[in-house]
Amino acid sequence: MRIPFVDTPLFRFPQAPVLRLQHFGHAMLLLMAGVLWLFGQSGALKPVAQWQWIDVVGEGGMALMLGVWLTQVRASRPAGVVTNWLCLGLATMVLGAWVDWMDEFWALPKTVVWDNWMESTLTPMGVALLTWGLHLWRQEQLVLNEQLRQRERVFREHRSMDGVTQLGDASYMAQQVALERRAARPGALVMLGFDGFDAVLRAHGLAQAERLLQCAGQLLLLNLPHDALLCRYGADRFVVLLPGCAGDHAQVVAVDLQRALSSFVFHANSGGARIQLSAAAAACGTESQDAPQELMLRLLGRLWT
16 A cells, blocks of 8 residues: 655655664664563553653653654765764664653652663763764864865855756855855856757757766866855856956956866767867956846856857
């Protein structure tokens, strides 16, 4: 039987292995079942009248949310040291919250001390493991930020990322130009585009045209100044923000980028076709009173004029 809600990408995401255990989630469920078995063997169920509903909902909700966090971390990260520490910390906190929740339903004799020991150690231990994982995650982010330096500036907005080139889109560039203006920093915008891209799309298909754009984006990143930002404006058009750059210097950078694109040779998978397109570039300063979107539209109109 197919359940439409469950058969969505959200419920089909792959889970990263933890400590090389692909079935780490199943191991967690077994541990939780073991805790439940211990309570069942050592104590007796409390009457419903003795249940503290605020604690039942609060502690149960905490255990559930920690489990959701653990699932999301495994679904959104690759396997590795950072993932291991983050998941071990969250998993230990899940077990601690689970023990707290079970304590709301089971009455244990005074002679039983293992539950107090688990309640007192699991959650603090999980917090310590998670904290160490967050420290390693910060170091990882510093490395990734350096790799993404020419793809994003100042802030990160995944909703403004182009799915083909993994660059920011026109709205992301508009926000960056607005930030430069508010800071009263000089700068320049450069618009770049291919001549004949539509013919490539018709002759070789969408997949090859998108791969051409991906390669072109990588080529431009290699030729950009270290503090520049590259975004995809749309179709085969790219836009570059050059902070602190204006006048003749901006024109020189624009010409260099145009030459790089014009000399780019793309080898299509279909029949081994060799594709080389001419490119155009236009540049202007960011100090204009026009809105950033209007500024980019004006550059777009100047590309082939």
